[in-house]
Amino acid sequence: MKIANHSVVEINYTLKDAEGTVIDTSEGGQPLKYLQGVGNIIPGLEQEMLDKSAGDKFKVVVAPEEGYGPQNPELIQTMPKSAFGGVDELKVGMAFRAQSTDGHPIEVEIVDIDGDQVTINGNHPLAGVELHFDVEVVSVREATPEEIDHGHVH
Known part of the structure; x- marks a missing residue:
């Protein structure tokens, strides 16, 4: 068959x-x-x-x-650590569920931490x-x- x-x-x-x-x-x-x-x-x-x-x-x-799909630069954002309230220690590689701009759930990963700024990537790995x-x-x-x-x- x-x-x-x-x-x-x-x-x-x-x-x-x-x-x-x-x-x-x-x-x-x-x-x-x-x-x-x-x-x-x-x-x-x-x-x-x-x-x-x-x-x-x-x-x-x-x-x-x-x-x-291709990498979408709009899915890479930098935000303050305070946006991760309730998380004691942030580390590169940690994954979180977030909401996209159109309201859909999206998995994001921390890709960089620079002082008080955290960069996340919502692209598929x-x-x-x-x-x-x-x-x-x-x-x-x-x-x-x-x-x-x-x-x-x-």
Whole structure:
């Protein structure tokens, strides 16, 4: 069976950046299982999965625009430490949930602390990164009506 929209797909994968550093892998764990065609995985990889079959092995390079998007400079802001009331000690790398200007929840990370000023970044950690995937299709099956209705694998 070839992968089509509303296929349940299991893959083994290794994700690297352009320098070859491993970012994520299913090696040593369970394959990733997802529902094709509903946005469960990044668009660039999902598009490349179409028409593949169990046993297929291939490499895919996904540009930032088809992955986690380019870096958005508007999501990097500097604010006073006082904006983090209730937190005793701020450190680079700490993550917080905040609200975007359009009211949606967003995860931000502290990327710099300079005196009383704290710089946060609301971009996804892989925004702006060219993604290099090694993929092996483990299995493909038709999704159940309930999986299609819910938009994810059960």
